[in-house]
Amino acid sequence: MYQLGVVHRTIHRADRAAADRLAAFGSATVHEAMGRVGLLKPYMRPIHPGQQVSGTAVTVLLQPGDNWMLHVAAEQIQPGDIVVAAVTAECSDGYFGDLLATSFLSRGARGLVIDAGVRDVKTLGEMGFPVWSKAISAKGCIKATLGSVNIPVVCAGMLVTPGDVIVADDDGVVCVPAARAAATVEAAAAREANEGAKRDKLASGVLGLDMYKMREPLAQAGLRYVD
Amino acid sequence: MYQLGVVHRTIHRADRAAADRLAAFGSATVHEAMGRVGLLKPYMRPIHPGQQVSGTAVTVLLQPGDNWMLHVAAEQIQPGDIVVAAVTAECSDGYFGDLLATSFLSRGARGLVIDAGVRDVKTLGEMGFPVWSKAISAKGCIKATLGSVNIPVVCAGMLVTPGDVIVADDDGVVCVPAARAAATVEAAAAREANEGAKRDKLASGVLGLDMYKMREPLAQAGLRYVD
Amino acid sequence: MYQLGVVHRTIHRADRAAADRLAAFGSATVHEAMGRVGLLKPYMRPIHPGQQVSGTAVTVLLQPGDNWMLHVAAEQIQPGDIVVAAVTAECSDGYFGDLLATSFLSRGARGLVIDAGVRDVKTLGEMGFPVWSKAISAKGCIKATLGSVNIPVVCAGMLVTPGDVIVADDDGVVCVPAARAAATVEAAAAREANEGAKRDKLASGVLGLDMYKMREPLAQAGLRYVD
Amino acid sequence: MYQLGVVHRTIHRADRAAADRLAAFGSATVHEAMGRVGLLKPYMRPIHPGQQVSGTAVTVLLQPGDNWMLHVAAEQIQPGDIVVAAVTAECSDGYFGDLLATSFLSRGARGLVIDAGVRDVKTLGEMGFPVWSKAISAKGCIKATLGSVNIPVVCAGMLVTPGDVIVADDDGVVCVPAARAAATVEAAAAREANEGAKRDKLASGVLGLDMYKMREPLAQAGLRYVD
Amino acid sequence: MYQLGVVHRTIHRADRAAADRLAAFGSATVHEAMGRVGLLKPYMRPIHPGQQVSGTAVTVLLQPGDNWMLHVAAEQIQPGDIVVAAVTAECSDGYFGDLLATSFLSRGARGLVIDAGVRDVKTLGEMGFPVWSKAISAKGCIKATLGSVNIPVVCAGMLVTPGDVIVADDDGVVCVPAARAAATVEAAAAREANEGAKRDKLASGVLGLDMYKMREPLAQAGLRYVD
Amino acid sequence: MYQLGVVHRTIHRADRAAADRLAAFGSATVHEAMGRVGLLKPYMRPIHPGQQVSGTAVTVLLQPGDNWMLHVAAEQIQPGDIVVAAVTAECSDGYFGDLLATSFLSRGARGLVIDAGVRDVKTLGEMGFPVWSKAISAKGCIKATLGSVNIPVVCAGMLVTPGDVIVADDDGVVCVPAARAAATVEAAAAREANEGAKRDKLASGVLGLDMYKMREPLAQAGLRYVD
Numbered sequence A, B, C, D, E, F: 001m002y003q004l005g006v007v008h009r010t011i012h013r014a015d016r017a018a019a020d021r022l023a024a025f026g027s028a029t030v031h032e033a034m035g036r037v038g039l040l041k042p043y044m045r046p047i048h049p050g051q052q053v054s055g056t057a058v059t060v061l062l063q064p065g066d067n068w069m070l071h072v073a074a075e076q077i078q079p080g081d082i083v084v085a086a087v088t089a090e091c092s093d094g095y096f097g098d099l100l101a102t103s104f105l106s107r108g109a110r111g112l113v114i115d116a117g118v119r120d121v122k123t124l125g126e127m128g129f130p131v132w133s134k135a136i137s138a139k140g141c142i143k144a145t146l147g148s149v150n151i152p153v154v155c156a157g158m159l160v161t162p163g164d165v166i167v168a169d170d171d172g173v174v175c176v177p178a179a180r181a182a183a184t185v186e187a188a189a190a191r192e193a194n195e196g197a198k199r200d201k202l203a204s205g206v207l208g209l210d211m212y213k214m215r216e217p218l219a220q221a222g223l224r225y226v227d
Helices: A016-033 A068-076 A098-106 A121-127 A178-193 A195-203 A215-220 B016-033 B068-076 B098-107 B121-127 B178-193 B195-203 B215-220 C016-033 C068-076 C098-106 C121-127 C178-193 C195-203 C215-220 D016-033 D068-076 D098-107 D121-127 D178-193 D195-203 D215-220 E016-033 E068-076 E098-107 E121-127 E178-193 E195-203 E215-220 F016-033 F068-076 F098-107 F121-127 F178-193 F195-203 F215-221
Strands: A006-008 A053-062 A081-087 A111-118 A131-136 A153-155 A158-160 A165-169 A172-176 A224-226 B006-008 B053-062 B081-087 B111-118 B131-136 B153-155 B158-160 B165-169 B172-176 B224-226 C006-008 C053-062 C081-087 C111-118 C131-136 C153-155 C158-160 C165-169 C172-176 C224-226 D006-008 D053-062 D081-087 D111-118 D131-136 D153-155 D158-160 D165-169 D172-176 D224-226 E006-008 E053-062 E081-087 E111-118 E131-136 E153-155 E158-160 E165-169 E172-176 E224-226 F006-008 F053-062 F081-087 F111-118 F131-136 F153-155 F158-160 F165-169 F172-176 F224-226
Touching: A016 A053, A016 A165, A016 A172, A016 A178, A053 A068, A053 A111, A053 A153, A068 A081, A068 A098, A081 A153, A081 A165, A098 A121, A098 B195, A111 A153, A111 A165, A121 A131, A158 A172, A165 A178, A172 A178, A178 A195, A195 C098, B016 B053, B016 B165, B016 B172, B016 B178, B053 B068, B053 B111, B053 B153, B068 B081, B068 B098, B081 B153, B081 B165, B098 B121, B098 C195, B111 B153, B111 B165, B121 B131, B158 B172, B165 B178, B172 B178, B178 B195, C016 C053, C016 C165, C016 C172, C016 C178, C053 C068, C053 C111, C053 C153, C068 C081, C068 C098, C081 C153, C081 C165, C098 C121, C111 C153, C111 C165, C121 C131, C158 C172, C165 C178, C172 C178, C178 C195, D016 D053, D016 D165, D016 D172, D016 D178, D053 D068, D053 D111, D053 D153, D068 D081, D068 D098, D081 D153, D081 D165, D098 D121, D098 F195, D111 D153, D111 D165, D121 D131, D158 D172, D165 D178, D172 D178, D178 D195, D195 E098, E016 E053, E016 E165, E016 E172, E016 E178, E053 E068, E053 E111, E053 E153, E068 E081, E068 E098, E081 E153, E081 E165, E098 E121, E111 E153, E111 E165, E121 E131, E158 E172, E165 E178, E172 E178, E178 E195, E195 F098, F016 F053, F016 F165, F016 F172, F016 F178, F053 F068, F053 F111, F053 F153, F068 F081, F068 F098, F081 F153, F081 F165, F098 F121, F111 F153, F111 F165, F121 F131, F158 F172, F165 F178, F172 F178, F178 F195
Parallel strands: A006 B224, A053 A081, A081 A111, A111 A131, A224 C006, B006 C224, B053 B081, B081 B111, B111 B131, C053 C081, C081 C111, C111 C131, D006 F224, D053 D081, D081 D111, D111 D131, D224 E006, E053 E081, E081 E111, E111 E131, E224 F006, F053 F081, F081 F111, F111 F131
Antiparallel strands: A053 A165, A153 A158, A165 A172, B053 B165, B153 B158, B165 B172, C053 C165, C153 C158, C165 C172, D053 D165, D153 D158, D165 D172, E053 E165, E153 E158, E165 E172, F053 F165, F153 F158, F165 F172
């Protein structure tokens, strides 16, 4: 349940080094490293493919059809932040375009994750400002009602606390609690350590059935082969 | 409510110069310039990114699974037109492919906006024929039942009258009534006039809060800052 | 109704030459050549545009959130196969990523059609491994419950029997029964034979109304022209 | 394309007798009698089963989350009217509850058809006020922005002009243009005239195949029977 | 992949006694007794609550917007059958109303399961004819194109073979292969045998944790209690 | 972000008297009294109409297809509680049926709000156990993976903390934070105080336009009347 009309200027951002390193692992590996929690619903899609970022969350709660609080949020952005925007009701309006992106970029923002629509998508692509959204819509917004900045929000079904690490790429968006950022880097690194060796084996024709020693558990589970 | 089996050969097209100029502003600016009306539902998406067109509407009413009237519509196309197709029921079939696109192009059409599916999307991209649609489907159509051409139609929730201006790009599709085309050009131009200056300011780090003088109305609305 | 826990090692693959030739016609032409049957629902979309393949189906039935059987299926892949994966319940999890793709490629697979989600989509694009799916999700899978391999499955609303030919491109995915593969090649070739001539005529300005002799049947159906 | 901020006090209502008589035929028969046009999308559902009404349309255009214009519309209601409400954007908020229903009833309204949400549904059922809507939601509305009353609106995909006849029951909602109301009564009556005889025949075991003489056209279409 | 234009007059119906007995267990118990397979997608809902039936499947494949084959199917109905209708493409039209229901009832049909829309729902309720459908729509159908009767069809994602047992109630629709009908009766009866005892225990306040001896496996899985 | 495998036995329940009194106001009035926050998404619907309850939340986090934690939750229920269940991924399976309802009732539960599916809906109706859910499905669950009990969960887009008050009826489900329960009772009572007088006025034909003194602000906003 949300408190409206509040801006928290002081938030506890996750460790910067950990927040920065998580991008390279990608959302799928980070999600695994977290024990398969933290993923926003898969309807959150990048508006342009190929972007891969991580950063600390500045959160915004918006009202339907009203993007006033995105201007308020801009002032709270620090270099390395990703803005995470939720709306108090379902809305596909275009809350964000090239002017706000210019402002966010000048504050050091690395991207936007918004549970609503955006516009000026062609220009956003040319600017290289990464956005994950639920919709694209030319419909702009008014500036009339208060939401909040830097309160915990529910974005695409996931609770995001200000300062959490956001990892986003073509596979989706994952939220890593600030307190778990460093441990997640380690767990993700451990997962990746032997991926190269596995990939080489599989490329050479070794089957996952053998590499992962699955034949016996499959047989025990009752798998039958028929010729 | 639709009349079936009628082709209107004479329609009142919007002023050509205005219809041509609106493309450059893009759907988001035009939608604002119209007072935030005229936008088709955001499920209408370009089948290839990067297209940006405007033109006068030739409308078609289609029956589900039947694209006969698109051939009838082709004859009514004049250079600078965009075909706007509605269907009498929900349908995702592929009504339009490379052969019809070839025919439309030879008549001078600038694009197609269709509340249904299309196919041959790879070839349409190679031809550079812009299409906004609700779906993509390999399923072709029969040619058996009458619809109409150049009657007012409801396309993706918006009423489109023959001769209206259609503006379409990556952000969506907007319909500008013929009678308002010239005024909309002016309003859109006015909106754009000082966008460059705004962008420069924001890029230099000036906040929207200050540039738009939002701090006082936000305080009056009750916004509280917490450290 | 599915039998769980069975792997059929011997399947009757469609004629190889026919299976290989169908890719070039594309899904739309093949769907027409089949008499407009065999199309999977249009929510099945390529994760990257521009891929166009055909091949023989190796089928997999998966459990929700569990991709164990994809490893079992890998062993049954022969060069020229396309894996077709169904799930026993709605699921958008990411069942397939770059490691499985490496394994599938090493077995000679030409692609994957899956009624669920995939991940590592950027890497899959770099690898050039074609995938058609219902969703993209970073959420991985467990390996705990049995499904089946090479039984008839329902994928995106279409019954696919092992050995059937799958034709997939930007327009969608079509299933051609093995027994009809050769006849479908002929029918598709016949359809294409005079497409070039038609395209030239339409490009020169001849109307489909005249080329297809539609004016009389339209008049008989009651079409009225109004000036 | 809508004009905002206008209330038309004078509308041309369909012939009262015809408007009143259409309820008894029901939406399915009226839709047939119209030649299968005029049906609102099937997501428009009654909030309580068993209601069956017809009346003349008073139309309202609403803004998202704002029900101010429903109060404006109330004054324009005459006995025998049905209020048809559209919204300028997708919205599922609860625009209408028991107080507005009390007011509408006191003006003689026969029901509400709204392309959005309503609330107080239990009380509305107890009051016997018929409503067809897209959603049910406890979320109320503000009263801040202008729409219009008695302009043509697009409601659930259908163009409704003030004064048209609305026929609504458990099967859906149909719009009959005022000018066609009388003819539609006749056509609907003609359709119903021999329904009783048909029903008796079918109940006695006569097959539709024989009653409608379908066997020959089915055979000509190529239907084969296999034992 | 479907064959069009064929009616199979001879089908192998499941054992009548087994088909009749399954209704009493309900879809949930039968689905469990089958090992959790056979359930049609949950968007298949009864048009009226409280119906609970089982019977042998007569299958129909329909074309979009065309209900001709339902008349053909009527002749193939035997007492105790349930008609299962699939469509070759997504369609929400109203394929079935009170006249067809009268005919089906006179043939001894126990219900209809249709992956499309129906109409006359109020009358169908008064007649007590049970229907499970994807939609309700006043839009009627034409009678122009061939489908098939009594071929295997995919209905709401499930493969249904003519003669299979259909069990349908407020929880959904399950398909039991004819060959497994008798065994499923036994398995369902075994499941139900001690349900009464369980219910009494739970009603008396015994926890499922204790009745099912879950405390130890939960602890082993790592569940921690915090005060 | 969720912690898995934890059961909090001690939660701070909202004031009992306040929690009990809120039911009578209904979800719409409570939502208004809260300042229009706290509403779960409107896809949460009662499985039977006419139920109206309030109570203190016991929360459960479930895994997809697994209802093990509902048994764990049962032990934490105290008289006057409503169980609020979230799932870590989208799932429509039937997590809850008559046996669990028997157990919940014996513990004093007043209802269930679940962001997934339930089954045995006919029996649940006969038992009078109120349920709000996203889906109905005959598909049962396994008992294999840990979730948590009495942690904050996101249910249908809303953050619910254990001990919050849940108010649910035919209009939807609202969550009132424990700390605001008493104040919300007062605000709701104040709203209701003069509803009777308003209703009488409106019933007598007084327009909302006059009763709420809207004519002047409408005129100031620019509303024009046209004859």
